[in-house]
Amino acid sequence: MSGPLLGCIADDYTGATDLSSMLVRAGLRVIQCFGTPDANAKYGDADAVVVSLKSRSIPADEAVSMSFDALRFLRSIETQRYFFKYCSTFDSTPAGNIGPVADALADELDASQVIFCPAFPENGRTVYCGHLFVGGVPLHESSMRNHPLNPMTDSDLVRVLQAQSKRKVERLSLGNPQRDESGCHLIADSINEDDLKRVAEFSREHRLLTGGSAIARYWAEALLPNQSRRSIEAETNEDCADNLGSDAAEQSTAKAANSQTRSVVLAGSCSDATRNQISEFAATFPVMNVDLSLTSIDDSASLALDWCDQQWHQSDESEKLILISSGANTEVVEAARRRWGDQEAANRVEQIFALIAKGLVERGVGRIVVAGGETSGAVINSLGIDAVRIGREIAPGVPWVEAIGLSQGGHPLSLALKSGNFGGPRFFFDALECEP
């Protein structure tokens, strides 16, 4: 008997939920787990097992070793094909980790030719002539150039990957899709869904494919004959994901405020998209900035939790929606980085959010929206969540997920793990009015 069709290794947690929701769109039954599960874990009749790692911004040798453990597990359950998921903005440094991890997986799986397809046109990420664009702007001119952990200063992905890989890197251009470059890594152009379908078709016989979530969806569709895919009822929640007009926006605010479950947004992302979403939210609901001037991270977390208690007790609005942010403005981020250094500042912020998340669950909060991949990793790990079920999609690539084996007074604990740059300006409203 063979195991799941797809075994996936994702380099961060929000990227993994993005991938899971795209595989659900393709009609696959998906289990998403955090960290490599132990050898005896059972996955029933899952078509895809997504192992979510926090390996994007750690030293390359550690990322390779974590990914290898995940691969060993996926092989032990007799996975048929393998997918390595990284960010649609190719987040990495000259040392890795996309190149070293892909090289290692390719060597181990005897994959002579490996496609790299980060494009996610639905979210504005396209690749043309080997160059990555974000909303039509070259990657190095987009807000990614200022990313706190992986600043992206070169849009030429052939050059970026070549600096990280021991294999030769070439382009797979749209005009030359039949290219046969054995032993090469190929950066695939894709500017729309049809291009992705062509790349998926081209990769049909490959054992290993790498890229963003969009290509994974089409690869799954190309690999599975239609009739054996689960038929997904029209559970699409267009009303949640649509950009709202102003009347609809007012209704959405009211609906969100009436939600029966205490809900909190934790925004550790410093991306432009998240910053816009925070300022939109702040016009209606209370927002607090984590105090990073304190020496003790416990004190910063306690202060934030006291603020939450105050918000809930101040009025009868026990279900008040609130948001805690760390990177809403550039000056605060710069000050923290000057004081602690880039990595230490980021670690501290993540630890503070981890403590806050624990405190929120102790206070009975049933829905937590987390903005940012690293931040999501810190929150999920601190709550000890091993695996999640994938729920409704709030915006492309951002589903609600339900923690397996953790409940809040009989209700499931729901989380939305949002990639920093995903979602429209009213994403937090969309999330809170969309039933998980």
Ligand SMILES: Nc1ncnc2c1ncn2[C@@H]1O[C@H](COP(=O)(O)OP(=O)(O)OP(=O)(O)O)[C@@H](O)[C@H]1O
């Ligand atoms: N004020 C701050 N000072 C320094 N670092 C910060 C500050 N606020 C947030 N950070 C750090 O910035 C990083 C943001 O990365 P995160 O992955 O959470 O968001 P993102 O990169 O926008 O999202 P994604 O990875 O999903 O694209 C985290 O490590 C976080 O701890």
Ligand SMILES: O=C(O)[C@@H](O)C(=O)CO
């Ligand atoms: O691919 C993306 O853009 C996201 O899934 C992600 O990985 C952001 O962290």
